[in-house]
Amino acid sequence: MGFSQRSAHYGAPKYVPKDGSKLLIIGQDLGAVGGLNSHANGYVDNLNQIPAGITTYTGIANLGGLKSQTNWGAGDVNGQAYLNDDTFDNSVIAIGLYISGSLGNINSGFLNNRITELGEWIKETERPVFLRIGYEFDGPWNGHNPTEFKQAWIHIVEIFDELDVRNVAYVWQSAGINTANIDRWYPGDEYVNWLAYSHFDGSNPGQSIRNFAIQHDKPIMIAEATPRQDLKTVNGQTVWLDWFQPLFDVFDENDNLLALAYINANWDAQSMWIGQGWGDSRIEVNDIVENSWLNEIEGNNWLLADEGNFELMDYQLWQDSTYAITSVVGNSVSNSIQYWVEGPELVLHSNSGIEEIIVTTFSGQTILERLNSTNSGNIRLRLNPGNYIVQVKTRFNVEIKKLNLKNR
Numbered sequence: 183m184g185f186s187q188r189s190a191h192y193g194a195p196k197y198v199p200k201d202g203s204k205l206l207i208i209g210q211d212l213g214a215v216g217g218l219n220s221h222a223n224g225y226v227d228n229l230n231q232i233p234a235g236i237t238t239y240t241g242i243a244n245l246g247g248l249k250s251q252t253n254w255g256a257g258d259v260n261g262q263a264y265l266n267d268d269t270f271d272n273s274v275i276a277i278g279l280y281i282s283g284s285l286g287n288i289n290s291g292f293l294n295n296r297i298t299e300l301g302e303w304i305k306e307t308e309r310p311v312f313l314r315i316g317y318e319f320d321g322p323w324n325g326h327n328p329t330e331f332k333q334a335w336i337h338i339v340e341i342f343d344e345l346d347v348r349n350v351a352y353v354w355q356s357a358g359i360n361t362a363n364i365d366r367w368y369p370g371d372e373y374v375n376w377l378a379y380s381h382f383d384g385s386n387p388g389q390s391i392r393n394f395a396i397q398h399d400k401p402i403m404i405a406e407a408t409p410r411q412d413l414k415t416v417n418g419q420t421v422w423l424d425w426f427q428p429l430f431d432v433f434d435e436n437d438n439l440l441a442l443a444y445i446n447a448n449w450d451a452q453s454m455w456i457g458q459g460w461g462d463s464r465i466e467v468n469d470i471v472e473n474s475w476l477n478e479i480e481g482n483n484w485l486l487a488d489e490g491n492f493e494l495m496d497y498q499l500w501q502d503s504t505y506a507i508t509s510v511v512g513n514s515v516s517n518s519i520q521y522w523v524e525g526p527e528l529v530l531h532s533n534s535g536i537e538e539i540i541v542t543t544f545s546g547q548t549i550l551e552r553l554n555s556t557n558s559g560n561i562r563l564r565l566n567p568g569n570y571i572v573q574v575k576t577r578f579n580v581e582i583k584k585l586n587l588k589n590r
Contacts, residue, residue: 189342189350192584193371194571195401196351197274197310197495198440198546199485204433206484207276207443209237210406211257214447214464217269221258225446226269228466229476232487235274235312236264237405237443242281242288242296248303255454257447265307272487274495276312276353276405276443277304281334282324288334297338301345310497312441314353314405318380319367321357328366335369348501351375355405358387364394371398376441378405381429388432395438399544399569403441404429412450412461418470426471430478440546442484499573502580519574519581528587530561530574538575541565544584 199205208215208225215236216224226232238261240248247259261277264270279300287293304311315335319326335352342350356364358379368374377400379388388404395402409425433439448467449460465475478484485491492498520531530536539561541549549570550563565587573582 187343189345189347190339190352190373190375191348191500191582193374193400193544194582194584195542195544195546196375196500197312197497198401199491200494200496200546200548201483203483203485203494204439205234205274205403205441206479206486207235207237207274207403207441208233208446209276209443210239210278210445211259211447211452212251212263213257214445218263218267220263225465228464229472231476231479232269233273234485234487234491235276235441235443236270237276237278237445238264239278239280240300242279242284242293242300245296245299248300256452261303270487272489272491274310274312274491275307276314276403278314278317278405281316282326285327285330285334288337289330294341297341298345301342301347301350304342304350305345305347307349309349309492310351310495311349312351312353312376312403314355314378317353317355317378317405318357319355320359320361320364326367331367332369336373339369339373349497353378353403353405355379355403356388356391358382358391359384360386360388360390362390364390368394371400374398374400376401376403378403380404380406381432382406382408383410383425392436392439400438401441401546402436402439403443404432404439405441405443406445407442408445408447408449408460408463410460411463413464413468413471414462416468418468418474421468422471422474426474426478430482437547499580499582519576521583521585523587524562526564528563528565528572528585530563530572532574532576534576536561536574536576538573539563540573542571542573544569544571 212221214224216222217226239259246252249262251258251260316326316331319331352374353376354374355378358381377391377395379391381387381404411421446464448462448464449455450462465472522529539552567587570585572585
């Protein structure tokens with residue numbers, strides 16, 4: 183089993199927005215999102231907002247809906263449509279990759295060509311892509327054998343490594359139903375960049391993932407969210423207080439919860455969902471909900487599409503760099519920077535001088551930042567034992583390491 187250096191970057195918190203910002207992602211079909219010549223009555227058109235990201239879907243068996251329009255009874259889907267329209271030039275893409283029934287074919291190598299085609303397409307997007315492999319892995323409706331699921335996940339990541347797909351963040355998404363022992367499906371820290379869960383109804387959705395994220399120091403995305411109510415007919419104030427406000431409260435209570443993908447769809451108009459009680463979750467069909475939504479999004483650090491977003495998410499940094507993993511318990515030497523521990527301090531030295539140091543946790547929290555540090559000599563950092571991402575800029579390059587500092 184190899185390490186995923188080029189694509190997963192050893193499970194680092196890729197594309198975590200800075201400054202306390204959170205990603206607003208809208209989905210999950212073309213009509214729900216709108217903003218296209220072919221689909222011009224969705225979220226973008228009615229709320230006059232282009233989200234920081236959009237959700238789309240494809241299946242590994244034939245990659246339907248990736249490069250051309252497909253409809254499985256849940257609205258039109260076409261990932262390529264967003265790339266072809268400059269409306270979404272500054273939006274990230276979140277892909278739900280359906281692998282149910284395909285685990286054996288993935289693990290046997292039978293679908294390697296499909297995996298390669300998907301990886302090449304992701305590279306060509308030239309933007310951050312969040313890939314939710316086998317989304318809702320613990321949902322009984324998916325029937326994922328945990329051992330086969332983990333093997334398939336790692337197989338996909340390793341092919342992407344061979345292709346040098348650096349603009350992908352791997353998202354491990356639970357159904358949010360607080361399944362016991364969810365770690366049965368976990369491929370391992372070095373293969374997962376974000377954790378995620380679905381937020382529909384039920385008691386305290388996603389608590390098991392939030393607990394897991396603390397243990398593994400990962401950022402979290404709510405990757406699917408809908409109130410399962412018909413917003414055309416319900417009392418707007420009631421549904422806002424009963425469902426929407428608690429949803430946003432969870433973000434206020436969890437600093438590592440950094441992205442929301444809302445499903446802005448008329449479920450009852452889609453043949454796959456008719457009669458199942460999903461309703462019409464389009465924000466624009468309820469004036470009270472719409473006004474409350476706009477107040478929340480515009481006043482609480484939610485990111486909409488902006489030409490500065492990719493820089494805010496360190497897109498180019500992840501394109502340019504790879505991780506060298508080091509467990510710092512004694513001395514460690516890299517190609518250009520020396521690291522060692524003296525008592526309670528981490529010591530860094532570079533003969534070419536160190537211009538900048540940034541230390542973050544795996545969930546993206548900045549611990550310290552130093553600019554124009556030194557032209558020579560050692561830099562000493564006093565850090566508590568734990569896991570850190572250390573980014574060091576010299577005159578010649580940027581080096582990033584995942585460091586595990588331990589008491590000796």
